[in-house]
Amino acid sequence: MAVFDFLKKQKKEEAKENKEAQLETKETEQAEKLGKEDLKNEKKESKSKNRPAVSKGNNFDVQFVKLIKRPILTEKAMTDQVLNKYYFEVSQKANKTEIKNIIEKNYKVKIDKINILNERKKKKRWMRTFNNPSRYKKAVVTLKEGYKIDLGI
Secondary structure: OOOHHHHHHHHHHHHHHHHHHHHHHHHHHHHHHHOHHHHHHHHHHHHHHHOOOOOOOOOHHHHHHHEEEEEOOHHHHHHHHOOOOEEEEEEEOHHHHHHHHHHHHHOOOOOEEEEEEEOOOOEEEOOOOEEEEOOEEEEEEEEOOOOOOOOOO
């Protein structure tokens, strides 16, 4: 039995070496095509795909992602944008000062006032039972004149 285990280990090691050799040849071929610098950048990007990360384009910090879940884009919210009012769904633990600091920092605007509402979602009926969906907190942010937030609409 020990002989068979030894042979199995040798086969596994040979397979690993073959895979490594194949990867090296692929990398050298890619390096010739793209250039060494581009290959290094691709390796860095592929490593960062495994980790959860914040969007690089918007430069939002981690606290922003935890506190502000999403902008609310309803018909009423769209009409209130003319009055410099923006609606956001926020974390249940967020308070006015945290929301104000985070939005001012990430969107680079000045806030006039913030109103917070604890909303209930509509009850959903399924057969004989009623389901109560989870509650959420809504923040109505009023900006000072001359400032706007681009929500990417």
